[in-house]
Amino acid sequence: MNTRQLQHFLAVMNTGSLSAAADAVHLSQPALSRSIKALEEELRVSLFDRTNRRLHPTPFAMEYLERAKRIVFEEREGVRTLNLMKNGAYGPLVFGLGSSVAHDFLASLIRQLLASGPGLKIQAQVHSTDVLLDALQKERLDFFIGDVGAAARYPELMVEPLYTCSFGWFTRADHPLAGRKGLTMDDLKEHPLIGSGYISEMLALKMAHLYGMQMPIETNFAASINNIETAHDLILSTNALFPTTFLAMIKLLREKSVAILDVQPSFELELTLGIVTIRHRTQTPAAMQAFNIIRSYFQEAEQEIEVYL
Incomplete structure (x- = not known):
């Protein structure tokens, strides 16, 4: 054989x-x-x-x-x-991450990696967790940053949970609903809802239960977009509402250009982000360096987002 x-x-x-x-x-x-x-x-x-x-x-x-x-x-x-x-290789390094994390963090991650390894060759792919899972299982990625819950059921993969997401309803700072207390789904339905594109079936079911939404969950949204820059643009330029993670909105929160809506019941879902790798794979020095940078990022993001909760 x-x-x-x-x-x-x-x-x-x-x-x-x-x-x-x-x-x-x-x-x-x-x-x-x-x-x-x-x-x-x-x-x-x-x-x-x-x-x-x-x-x-x-x-x-x-x-x-x-x-x-x-x-x-x-x-x-x-x-x-x-x-x-044999080659003392630092790379190449091929990894993936979701749009919301990439928007805030990808450029910084690449800058730090290149500063410590100028000869490193990096390929970064921005996709939803389901696409990244498939690519990692086919060994087309060294690792990805995403939903560790979706990856945990595959024994050939290993997960390192790093950040438990907080969720909220967001809109532009001068939206008619901004500042109102005790909003209900009836109030929200008067405005277009924007979906984030990828959502696991478990999270979709919980969201539907919380707010009396129909399944499949996508039917409740005027648009579903897996590109966070486009979602941000729509929120700032229309009356659209965006149910998503605080992490996805961290840049606009810093700029004070969005409002966090007071919606009842509160938007509580369980989503943990982290590093997903192939079990037993030998990681390059570049990957190990990337893991340290990613861990620091999520620690700092968690501290920053606590201010808004």
């Missing part, structure tokens, strides 16, 4: 098709079929039932899947670790 055979097995499991798997691993279909057959002979079990030109995983294949993934990962990770040691 060799890891190339295991890669071929995983390709078939991932694609569900011999032809698609052959394209993915750059082999002809007969060559891929021979590789799978050789693996079956070595394991002495049938991994696939062959019917109508398709391969259907057997219970043996389903049982072996996670072990095969770990073996292939460990081989790649071993080579990667040795290369890092």
Whole structure:
């Protein structure tokens, strides 16, 4: 058995098709079929039932899947670790984060990393947690900053919780509702609501329960936007209301250009942000430096936001 055979097995499991798997691993279909057959002979079990030109995983294949993934990962990770040691590599560094964190923090993070490692090559991707989760699982990222609750259910990932978000309803400082006490959902519905784009199903259900909203939650918003700069622009230039985290509004709060609405019931959801990595992956010095900067940022943000709560 060799890891190339295991890669071929995983390709078939991932694609569900011999032809698609052959394209993915750059082999002809007969060559891929021979590789799978050789693996079956070595394991002495049938991994696939062959019917109508398709391969259907057997219970043996389903049982072996996670072990095969770990073996292939460990081989790649071993080579990667040795290369890092051999080359004294500081990078490159590829990471992701959500729009609200990026808006306030990404430029500062990159400045600090480049100051300590001028030769570092950084790729930063700004996406929602669901997109970043997929990219990390496919090993296209070294880590991401996002919803650790969404990542915790995947055993191959490791999370470091850093910041528990506080939520509120926000609008421009001179909005007609600014300063009013005890606002209800009926008051809010008189104005367009802006959604933040990504929200986990659990958070959506809790928000719907709090305010009597319909599901899916997106149907309650005039617009759903996963770009925080655009959301900020709409809040400041219209009568729109924005239910979101204080962290997403921290720049406008500093500028005193937005108001925090007094809405009943209070907007209490559970969302913890942190660092998500691949379990057992050897981190580069650049990644370790980034983790320290990220930890400091969330500590400072938490202290700043406490003033508004």
